[in-house]
Amino acid sequence: xxxxxxxxxxxxxxxxxxxxxxxxxxxxxxxxxxxxxxxxxxxxxxxxxxxxxxxxxxxxxxxxxxxxxxxxxxxxxxxxxxxxxxxxxxxxxxxxxxxxxxxxxxxxxxxxxxxxxxxxxxxxxxxxxxxxxxxxxxxxxxxxxxxxxxxxxxxxxxxxxxxxxxxxxxxxxxxxxxxxxxxxxxxxxxxxxxxxxxxxxxxxxxxxxxxxxxxxxxxxxxxxxxxxxxxxxxxxxxxxxxxxxxxxxxxxxxxxxxxxxxxxx
Numbered sequence: 001x002x003x004x005x006x007x008x009x010x011x012x013x014x015x016x017x018x019x020x021x022x023x024x025x026x027x028x029x030x031x032x033x034x035x036x037x038x039x040x041x042x043x044x045x046x047x048x049x050x051x052x053x054x055x056x057x058x059x060x061x062x063x064x065x066x067x068x069x070x071x072x073x074x075x076x077x078x079x080x081x082x083x084x085x086x087x088x089x090x091x092x093x094x095x096x097x098x099x100x101x102x103x104x105x106x107x108x109x110x111x112x113x114x115x116x117x118x119x120x121x122x123x124x125x126x127x128x129x130x131x132x133x134x135x136x137x138x139x140x141x142x143x144x145x146x147x148x149x150x151x152x153x154x155x156x157x158x159x160x161x162x163x164x165x166x167x168x169x170x171x172x173x174x175x176x177x178x179x180x181x182x183x184x185x186x187x188x189x190x191x192x193x194x195x196x197x198x199x200x201x202x203x204x205x206x207x208x209x210x211x212x213x214x215x216x217x218x219x220x221x222x223x224x225x226x227x228x229x230x231x232x233x234x235x236x237x238x239x240x241x242x243x244x245x246x247x248x249x250x251x252x253x254x255x256x257x258x259x260x261x262x263x264x265x
Contacts, residue, residue: 037197151190173200175196
């Protein structure tokens with residue numbers, strides 16, 4: 001690996017940080033300012049993938065059922081009373097893969113995400129949205145369903161998402177410095193709002209690469225780790241690639257630029 005090429009490639013960008021690990025060894029470390037190494041930084045929508053890991057842990061421990069077999073109405077009984085009976089078909093798997101069918105445009109148009117964050121009850125707001133198609137038909141990027149998953153995880157574990165993370169994920173990985181936003185009901189934000197130190201975010205990526213195992217301890221099964229990142233549905237424009245359980249999926253051949261890889265998918 002030619003690190004000089006990497007340094008030159010990232011030079012035009014005002015990156016908060018850039019860490020590269022190879023074969024479990026940190027081989028490159030860059031910070032905009034030295035103190036960024038120790039300061040928790042916004043990871044924005046990477047929060048969704050951290051939530052996915054926590055859901056895998058809960059499923060592995062039997063706290064949640066298999067996603068495809070669990071209707072969302074198990075956790076939100078009001079859906080059984082909704083005039084649109086298609087909402088009763090919505091499962092945890094539909095939420096994880098953003099194929100809920102809920103009418104949603106994250107930004108622009110409906111401006112669904114900002115509208116949600118301005119309401120006094122985010123979960124109720126998302127559940128009340130109409131469907132634009134039956135569940136399972138189409139992937140539509142939707143941070144609202146991530147908030148539903150956060151509320152479901154909290155309900156299933158009997159604790160806040162952050163408390164569950166400290167016990168079952170952050171603790172085993174030695175992650176102590178973090179901050180996590182909450183909605184008006186106190187549910188931690190499922191689609192954004194988590195702040196982590198760069199080295200701790202790297203640990204989470206390494207955990208997934210190790211298929212849920214960390215220093216001899218298994219946090220969640222290798223089978224769940226693999227299915228969580230296996231492509232389920234093609235992304236809807238303007239997004240590219242495929243989507244899994246709150247993970248984006250893509251592949252690159254050696255020597256490809258990102259644009260080439262997109263054109264060949």
